[in-house]
Amino acid sequence: MILTTHSPAPRAFGHVTVAGAGPGDPELLTIAVLRALEAADVILHDRLVSAEVLALAGPEAVLIETGKQGFGVSMPQDQITAMILGFAQEGRAVLRLKSGDPAVFGRLEDELEALEAAGIPFTVLPGITAASAAAAALGQSLTRRGRNADLRLLTGHGVSGYAEQDWDALARPGAVAAIYMGKRAARFLQGRLMMHGASPETPISLVENVSRADQRILGATLATLTGALSGLTGPVVMLLGLAPRTSSHAPFCANLEIAP
Ligand SMILES: C[S@@+](CC[C@H](N)C(=O)[O-])C[C@H]1O[C@@H](n2cnc3c(N)ncnc32)[C@H](O)[C@@H]1O
Numbered sequence: 001m002i003l004t005t006h007s008p009a010p011r012a013f014g015h016v017t018v019a020g021a022g023p024g025d026p027e028l029l030t031i032a033v034l035r036a037l038e039a040a041d042v043i044l045h046d047r048l049v050s051a052e053v054l055a056l057a058g059p060e061a062v063l064i065e066t067g068k069q070g071f072g073v074s075m076p077q078d079q080i081t082a083m084i085l086g087f088a089q090e091g092r093a094v095l096r097l098k099s100g101d102p103a104v105f106g107r108l109e110d111e112l113e114a115l116e117a118a119g120i121p122f123t124v125l126p127g128i129t130a131a132s133a134a135a136a137a138l139g140q141s142l143t144r145r146g147r148n149a150d151l152r153l154l155t156g157h158g159v160s161g162y163a164e165q166d167w168d169a170l171a172r173p174g175a176v177a178a179i180y181m182g183k184r185a186a187r188f189l190q191g192r193l194m195m196h197g198a199s200p201e202t203p204i205s206l207v208e209n210v211s212r213a214d215q216r217i218l219g220a221t222l223a224t225l226t227g228a229l230s231g232l233t234g235p236v237v238m239l240l241g242l243a244p245r246t247s248s249h250a251p252f253c254a255n256l257e258i259a260p
Contacts (some may be wrong), residue, residue, distance in 0.1 A: 013120050014041070014088040018111060018126015020101040024050040025211035026129050028128045036125060038063075040095035042087045044080065048099035050212065050236055052137075061095075077107060081114045088120045101129040105155055108198035129153075130237040131178030134207035137217055139245030142176060148241065152177040156185030171198035176241035183236055186226050193240075198222055203243035206259075209234040220243045228259030 007042060015048050017036045021026035029037075034056060037043070042185045045054065064083065067074025079172045087094045100104045102124065113120045131153060152170065154177050155163050162185045170177055182189060194200065200223035208216040220228035230238065236252050244256050 005041075014090065014092040014094055016084055016088050016094045016096060016115055016122040017198050018096045018098070018102050018108060018122060018193055019125035020103075021045070021049040021053045021099055022128040023100055023130050023133040023211040023240055024048075024052070024209065025133075026033070026050070026052045026056060027131060028211055029053060030125065030127065032125050033127060037097075041092040042098055043095045043211070044083060044087075045095075045097040046099050047074075049097050053097075056253050077110055081111055084111060085114060085118050085120065088115075089118070093255075098127070099130075099200055101127045104129045104131075104153060108244055129178075129205075130180065130210055133210045133240070134178070134205070134239055135242065137207055137210055137215065138239065138242055139207075140203050140239070140242045142178070142239075142242075147174045148176045154179045154182070156180070156182035156189065162188045165179055167192045167196040167198070170240065171196035173179045173199070173202075174241065176239070179238040179240060181230050183220060183232070184230055186229050186238075190222055190225050205239045205240065205242050206232065206236050207239070208232045208236045210237060217256045218259050219256060224259040 010194050014105065017040070019033045019036050021033065037056045038058050040057065042064065043054070043057055044064045044066050047065060047067055057063060064079045084094055084096055096111060100106070102108045103126065108124070131142065143149065154165055156179060158164055169175060179189065193202070200221060202222040203223055204216040204220050204222055206220055206228055214234065216232070218228045
């Protein structure tokens, strides 16, 4: 058993499960998260949690969407945290459901610290992060002996604008990074990487709506990155350093497009 339940002194409180819903396809849920969905009284979920996953909630469950997609409107974090605490203090089984893995760009610690401070027991359940599902869609490995011994998960945006990174390391041949929330920062990323010596021919794959029925895979390069992104309106994870697998007979990826 690898999951830990953090239970302070027993109280008449409910329990909070903070869980990852994966990238969208319900087949990619863990059994533990499926059970939590079926058992929850209240589910507070991010907008990127798919309708197909939410359809697995118990019939009596109350579903509350907390925002946010891209730069759209979202509920302030304080308000989300207050709701989680409030429902738990009423004795409800609360499921806080985040897309992908709650520990990857999911503001997990904000909520766990509030739960700890309030003495409310919680469990964290991992999910499949967008980068893992995207690599599977490309038929590629995120790490490979002789190519890259490390893997970076980056956000395009920090708390105050575009996020600075270790550009020298990222620009090295063979470097692999998964870039989340990178659409708006694409020109910045492209410029920084090239300024630090990355080849314009460096492959970068764009996977939109990964694992969903409308998934799209675009094989681009650093040079074609911004143009390739222009038609993508859904969530996109970019895999720097990886090209979609192809074979001489047929593309591995049925819906692969190559960015001009
Ligand atoms: C706030 S982050 C949440 C990441 C999430 N916790 C995870 O582990 O995948 C949101 C970003 O994750 C990526 N993302 C999440 N779901 C995705 C999906 N189904 N397809 C492509 N990218 C996705 C996009 O880059 C999106 O802007």
